[in-house]
Amino acid sequence: MGYSNGEIVEVKGNKYKRILIDLTKEVLEEDILPILMNSLNDSGYFFNLNGDKLAFLFREIDLGNFKERIEKFKNFKKLYKILTELITKIEAIKSYGIKDGKRVYIDYDGERKVKGRRDKENHRGKFFYALHHKFKKDNNKLPAEFENKIICGDSEKVLKKLPDNCIDLIFTSPPYNFGLEYENHNDAIEWENYFTKLFSIFDECIRVLKYGGRIVINVQPLFSDYIPIHHIISKFFMDKGLIWKGEIIWEKHNYNCKYTAWGSWKSPSNPYLKYSWEFLEIFCKGSLKHEGETNVSDLTSDEFKEWVYAKWDIAPERNMEKWGHPAMFPEELARRVIKLFSFVGDVVLDPFNGVGTTTKVAKELKRRFVGIDISPEYCKKAEIRLSQGLSLFDSDSY
Ligand SMILES: C[S@@+](CC[C@H](N)C(=O)[O-])C[C@H]1O[C@@H](n2cnc3c(N)ncnc32)[C@H](O)[C@@H]1O
CATH class of the missing domain: 3.40.50.150 (Vaccinia Virus protein VP39)
Incomplete structure (x- = not known):
């Protein structure tokens, strides 16, 4: 099963991250996708069909709640497998932080006072005073x-x-x-x-x-x-x-x-x-x-x-x-x-x-x-x- 990497797309004037998921014939035969698209959505995310691929689009997600919601698809084995793999995929994508209990993937950076925070951190030199250390990395067991x-x-x-x-x-x-x-x-x-x-x-x-x-x-x-x-x-x-x-x-x-x-x-x-x-x-x-x-x-x-x-x-x-x-x-x-x-x-x-x-x-x-x-x-x-x-x-x- 293939998954894309969360590219940014625009839908009705709003930006989303999108993960495209290859669909097999077997999943399509489960005939559950319309129910999935109707019931598993939120102001921060939704599914749609993109040719022979399923698209998951998201701006912000309460991942705990999302995990609970996919449980009702447990009996649809092929789809459920896709959804659990999708969670792993989402978790690997960096969010900007948490706002109102939801991980935010889009536009949050725009609200920050400091733009390009990471680059500036690197330029300033994090814990510069500690960089001269010569500590060995090999740890030992306590006798x-x-x-x-x-x-x-x-x-x-x-x-x-x-x-x-x-x-x-x-x-x-x-x-x-x-x-x-x-x-x-x-x-x-x-x-x-x-x-x-x-x-x-x-x-x-x-x-x-x-x-x-x-x-x-x-x-x-x-x-x-x-x-x-x-x-x-x-x-x-x-x-x-x-x-x-x-x-x-x-x-x-x-x-x-x-x-x-x-x-x-x-x-x-x-x-x-x-x-x-x-x-x-x-x-x-x-x-x-x-x-x-x-x-x-x-x-x-x-x-x-x-x-x-x-x-x-x-x-x-x-x-x-x-x-x-x-x-x-x-x-x-x-x-x-x-x-x-x-x-x-x-x-x-x-x-x-x-x-x-x-x-x-x-x-x-x-x-x-x-x-x-x-x-x-x-x-x-x-x-x-x-x-x-x-x-x-x-x-x-x-
Ligand atoms: C602030 S008290 C620590 C109390 C401890 N946190 C507790 O809750 O019981 C500091 C302790 O350091 C000990 N101490 C002073 N010089 C020491 C040394 N050279 N080697 C080991 N212990 C020492 C003292 O006997 C004292 O018990």
């Missing part, structure tokens, strides 16, 4: 001795034991140097020393990340010190040749923060800005596309639609006292990052694993995991949380 393990130690040293290119996703929240009371870590050191240490760990993270792997860093700048840690970290990764994929705002609705410096109340002299959110910075090694070992996604359509909108309303973790850790992130944050950026069966690493929120959620979501933390106490608790199974303390999302 079994590290798989599904909580490892206690300094990540800079522990990560050196892992081979290159063996981790699919790194999700982590490093200490922010706010001066919190951690068990085995000084959280108020000079900023220069802080960044030297952090970047030596991140260098290892980049090395162990697979080609096409992602690293997602949750951070909050220390505004009182005027240190934009999220920008400094982003510059670090971009200088190392990773692609900055984007930034998610984690809106915690946390208004329990300093209002304004006394002395500048109601004055423009030095107002103190308030932040009720944290940042997630996302980087890709080598390629924006990630190939998983299984390529099995467990995202529902609703999750996908909601989470690609890059502002997430999630309440802060409420069980920090219970777990004896001063800076946990909530399980819901880990759940979204892991589902959106990794496939089932992928390896997820957290080099600042704390009491193991990432590793617990990774296990529940059927990912493999490695969690590293410098505190034996926190590692013990991470193990307990792994053995407890499903979420004891579910985080609320608003």
